[in-house]
Amino acid sequence: LLTEYNRATEKLFKVIIIGDPGVGKTSFIRRYVQNAFRGDYKATIGVDFALKIVRWSENQTIKLQLWDIAGQERFTWMTRVYYKEAQGCIIMFDLTSRNSFKNAVKWKKDVDSKCFLEDGAPVPCMLLANKCDLQQREVDQWEIETLCREHGFIGWTETSAKDDLMVGDCMRFLIEIMMKYN
Ligand code: GTP
Ligand code: MG
Numbered sequence: 001l002l003t004e005y006n007r008a009t010e011k012l013f014k015v016i017i018i019g020d021p022g023v024g025k026t027s028f029i030r031r032y033v034q035n036a037f038r039g040d041y042k043a044t045i046g047v048d049f050a051l052k053i054v055r056w057s058e059n060q061t062i063k064l065q066l067w068d069i070a071g072q073e074r075f076t077w078m079t080r081v082y083y084k085e086a087q088g089c090i091i092m093f094d095l096t097s098r099n100s101f102k103n104a105v106k107w108k109k110d111v112d113s114k115c116f117l118e119d120g121a122p123v124p125c126m127l128l129a130n131k132c133d134l135q136q137r138e139v140d141q142w143e144i145e146t147l148c149r150e151h152g153f154i155g156w157t158e159t160s161a162k163d164d165l166m167v168g169d170c171m172r173f174l175i176e177i178m179m180k181y182n
Contacts, residue, residue: 009059009060010062011060011062011063011179012062013065013178014085014087015066017066017067017089018069018089019071019092020071020099021070023092023097023130024131025071025092027130027161029048029050030161031161031164031167032052032066032168033066035164043071044069044070044071045075047068047069047075047078048068049065050066051063051064052171062175067086083115084115085115086115087124087178088126090126090128091104091111091127091128092128092130093128093139094130094131095131095139096134097138101129101139117181124177124178125154126156126170126173126174127155128159128170129157131160133162
């Protein structure tokens with residue numbers, strides 16, 4: 001009986017995080033899970049995993065299995081395998097890199113062509129504009145707004161893994177959406 005009770009109050013979600021190399025995917029996850037930040041860049045090889053346990057309410061615990069997928073092209077041939085059965089997706093770009101912003105659309109199309117929810121609906125994707133702590137921006141807010149709308153993202157926000165801006169907030173938003181879909 002106790003096991004049944006626990007099962008009913010615990011949910012597991014697989015979330016993938018993708019985007020160009022160096023945009024800050026690993027840093028975002030490190031901030032969210034360990035509340036830490038490192039200034040040096042060590043490219044992810046293939047994929048890394050992290051688990052975040054969220055106390056959602058008094059009787060609801062959520063386990064997030066975070067798949068931190070390498071942005072470097074020599075690893076992306078495996079993405080179909082990594083995306084499998086994802087229930088949520090984060091697509092990240094770097095506000096100081098116009099190229100990474102353009103490529104967010106490529107990443108969105110990649111997910112939508114390879115991966116679906118159980119009922120065939122597209123996987124809910126949130127767009128994150130990271131490194132908002134930096135001054136030298138190459139992308140305007142209205143451009144992000146437009147891209148977000150035209151390509152079917154569930155929403156977007158600026159984030160900073162470095163200064164811990166909007167990291168927890170956007171994850172709460174994504175969890176709320178995944179709770180509705182599942
Ligand atoms: P790949 O694993 O190659 O796909 O890259 P990634 O997207 O995981 O990037 P990573 O998190 O390794 O960060 C790349 C670099 O950007 C590192 O030097 C980080 O310190 C830096 N960085 C990440 N997030 C931020 C941020 O919010 N602000 C600033 N200023 N730098 C950041
Ligand atoms: Mg990485």
